Amino acid sequence: MKPFHVKKLALAAAVAATGLIAATASSFAQEVTLRLHQFLPAQANVPKLVLDPWADKIEKESGGRIKIERYPAMQLGGTPPQLYDQARDGIVDIVWTLPGSNPGRFPSTEVFELPFMMTSAEATSRAYWDLFEKHMKDTEFKETHVLGVWVHGPGMLHSKDPINTIEDMKGMKIRAPTRIINQLLGQLGATPVGMPIPQITEALSKGVIDGCVIPWEVTLALKVPELVSNHTEFGGDHALYTTTFVLAMNKAKYDSLPDDLKKVINDNSGQEFAAFAGRTQAGADGPSRQVAVDRGNNIITISAEDTETWKKAAQPVYDNWVEEMKGKGLDGQMLIDEARSLIDKYSKN
Structure with a gap:
């Protein structure tokens, strides 16, 4: 074979090998x-x-x-x-x-x-x-x-003792997930206790807290219906938190x-x-709620009318938040108005 043809074949093989390597590298890169x-x-x-x-x-x-x-x-x-x-x-x-x-x-x-x-x-x-x-x-x-x-x-209250009115919150140590919910609980007379959600089970079982606020759906994983026997829901169109x-x-x-x-x-x-x-x-709230019902736990529902009393008691949380946002250079009232407008829009769809 002439040297020219040998070089040509070698070049073709090199190009093919390079292409194969590139293709292989590309396929690995995309995994x-x-x-x-x-x-x-x-x-x-x-x-x-x-x-x-x-x-x-x-x-x-x-x-x-x-x-x-x-x-x-x-x-x-x-x-x-x-x-x-x-x-x-x-x-x-x-x-x-x-x-x-x-x-x-x-x-x-x-x-x-x-x-x-x-x-x-x-x-x-x-x-x-x-x-x-x-x-x-x-x-x-x-x-x-x-x-x-x-x-x-909808977030709600789960407690060892029943909560029928705001007065029942007085002195209760209740776990909350965030600082805003801590403020809410404090405004309602409870002693808020901030902690990550995985700690709730142990805190309830050891009496570190008297209750917690969480949605129904997570109660089963945390064994809440086994550790408390009272659950307080709210009537009306808006949830507690x-x-x-x-x-x-x-x-x-x-x-x-x-x-x-x-x-x-x-x-x-x-x-x-x-x-x-x-x-x-x-x-997932409904099935978890049913477990508490089947256990014979006490499901308390605050009427829509009585919920208005809770809303009024919680108003200072809004006022304080708007003031806090000013200190951060944010227009808190504008955010509230926009959030309400958007929620209302999507609630009607």
Whole structure:
């Protein structure tokens, strides 16, 4: 064979090998493993009904090129208040957490935690996403890539002794999830005790607290119906309170994805996901409530008329919050008005 042909064949082989290596490298580069870290046990409703279906859907729609490893109950270390920074710093890739676990850091989210603000979890979650995009995305949450924000179903009181009136709250030590709910409980005469949700079971069993505020859906995972026998609900169109959540991703990790995998993530982010998460989480309230009913626990319902008394008692929480927001350079009353308008809009849809 002539030297020219030998060189030509060698060149072709080299080009082919280079192409194969590039193609192989490309296929490996597009296979991504993301670690999702959160604070509840794997069998709790949010991981089981919201986070797992969401992660499964992304894995399927990516053709298996995205794998989401799920780490419940703080298995990767740290405490619930550290979750957001774990995503920010790239210690993990995705976290589900409460903005309120870092008091004062995400002040705009607190507007949805104000007493008797929320209607349904779906409507309020849609409103939360809209307000997030307008006022929070490029400010309070600019350090991460936020995939979804939502709220849980109606928050209520679970206590060892019955709570029929505001007066019954006096002197009770009641766990709250965030500083706004702490303020609410204090305004109603209770002694608020702030603690992450995984600590509720032990705190109730040891008598550290007399009760807690949480939605129905999480009571089973925490064994609350076994530890207290009284549950106080509120009539009317607005719940006592709710808590805000965020599903946040490390920004650099998101930015590193190829465009087609970014699209898979984007298609499963945003308002529709927020609505799904809020609706689904609230949908688990009924079955959990039924467990307490079947145990013979005392279900107390404050009438819509009597709920007005509680609303009036809670008004100073609004007034104080607006003043606090002024100190942060935020227009608290504007946020309240916008949140109410959006909640009202989505509640009518």
